[in-house]
Amino acid sequence: MVDTVGGLAEWSAAWGSDSPFRPELLGFPAVHILVGRRRGEVRALDGDLDAAWAGILSGLPADRRVVGYEAGPALTAATNTGFTRLGPLRVWLAPM
Numbered sequence: 091m092v093d094t095v096g097g098l099a100e101w102s103a104a105w106g107s108d109s110p111f112r113p114e115l116l117g118f119p120a121v122h123i124l125v126g127r128r129r130g131e132v133r134a135l136d137g138d139l140d141a142a143w144a145g146i147l148s149g150l151p152a153d154r155r156v157v158g159y160e161a162g163p164a165l166t167a168a169t170n171t172g173f174t175r176l177g178p179l180r181v182w183l184a185p186m
Contacts, residue, residue: 091122091123091124091125092116092122093116095116098116100132101123101125101132103132104125104131104132104133110183111123124146126142126145139163139167140167140170140171142167143168143170143171143173144171156173158173159179159181
C-alpha cells in the first residue's frame with residue numbers, strides 16, 4: 091500500500107508517468123492506493139492479470155469497496171475476479 095509521498099512517487103515511476111493523484115489524497119483514511127511489489131520493488135501489473143487481481147483482493151477484508159480505473163485486458167481480468175463494470179469514468183484534474 092502507498093502511504094507516503096515517496097511511495098506515491100515510486101508507484102508513479104513504476105507506471106511510467108506522473109501520478110494523477112495529489113499527495114493530499116494520502117491523508118484520507120478511507121483511501122488506499124494498492125501496489126504490487128516484486129523483490130521489494132514496486133511493479134506495474136504484468137503477466138497473469140487474473141492472478142494479480144486475485145492477489146490484490148485476497149489481502150483485503152470482504153466488505154472493502156475497491157474502485158479501479160482499468161480498460162482492455164486489465165478490465166477483463168478485474169471482472170473475471172468479481173469486479174462489476176459500472177461504465178466510463180471521467181476524472182477532472184484542476185490546474186495546479
